[in-house]
Amino acid sequence: MEDLKKAVLRFRDERDWGQFHNAKDLALSLNLEAAELLENFQWKTSEEASETKMEEIKQEVADVMMYLLLFCDRLDIDLEEAVRSKLLINDKKYPVDKSFGNKTKYTEL
Ligand SMILES: [Mg+2]
Numbered sequence: 001m002e003d004l005k006k007a008v009l010r011f012r013d014e015r016d017w018g019q020f021h022n023a024k025d026l027a028l029s030l031n032l033e034a035a036e037l038l039e040n041f042q043w044k045t046s047e048e049a050s051e052t053k054m055e056e057i058k059q060e061v062a063d064v065m066m067y068l069l070l071f072c073d074r075l076d077i078d079l080e081e082a083v084r085s086k087l088l089i090n091d092k093k094y095p096v097d098k099s100f101g102n103k104t105k106y107t108e109l
Helices: 002-014 023-039 046-052 054-074 079-093
Strands: none
Touching (some): 002 054, 046 054, 054 079
């Protein structure tokens, strides 16, 4: 994760783009890239999209991850720690004994 983050920050810094990367525009860009990912599934089943659009899907996944890393860097968020903390929260919301094989939202469990 740290090597990946360094590579993304190097790419940004070689172009002096950090000056444009405020939190609002990075959050906006992250969402736009997520929408581009979603676009690959429009009017298709999941299977059709993965059979015909895998290269595009991979590229959009990469765009989402790069913006997420840039966003976290800008706000000094330790992404790994944030994910681990949220997993603990989700583990309480969705205990295995109530959630196993069950898609019900935690408010309804
Ligand atoms: Mg894109």
